[in-house]
Amino acid sequence: MPYPWIDAYCLSKKGVVKDYKEEWEATRYQVGGKMFAMQGGDKEGNPIFTLKLPPDFGRFLRQQYPDIVPGYYMNKEHWNSLFLQGAVPDDLVREMIDKAYETVLRSLPKRVQRDIEEG
Known part of the structure; x- marks a missing residue:
């Protein structure tokens, strides 16, 4: 599968926790x-990667890449899904992950942000 990294x-970012949601x-x-x-x-069982992105950035990406679509089963304004069998460049996928992480980190209370960044 493309993007094995x-x-x-995702786990290399400070404070990230990974889990598996069975449902x-x-x-x-x-x-x-x-x-x-x-x-x-x-x-249909196609592998997808869904990220929370600033709305303008998400809309821009969806216009540029047919493999990036509104978030699958998510809020279409903030979430975007990437078909993992597609052809989106690795550098752009990394940028999407960076923006998603920063978007959520910056939405947390300042004290929590500080604890994560210093942690």
Whole structure:
């Protein structure tokens, strides 16, 4: 599968916790108890990676890449799904992960942000 580095890259970020949600059949990546990314599949079993992104950035990506679509089973304004069998460049996927992580980290209370960044 393309992007074999996704798991390690997400886990390399400060304060990230990974778990598996059985009901969703998906691996979730969280910071401060809030999810920023999820790896699972669509109803046909196609592997997808879903990330929380700033709305303008997500819309821009969806216009540029047919393999990036509104979040599968998620809020379409903030969440975007990437078909993992697609052809989105690795550098852009890393940028998407970085933005998703930062988006969620910056939404946390300042004290929690500080604890994570110093942790």
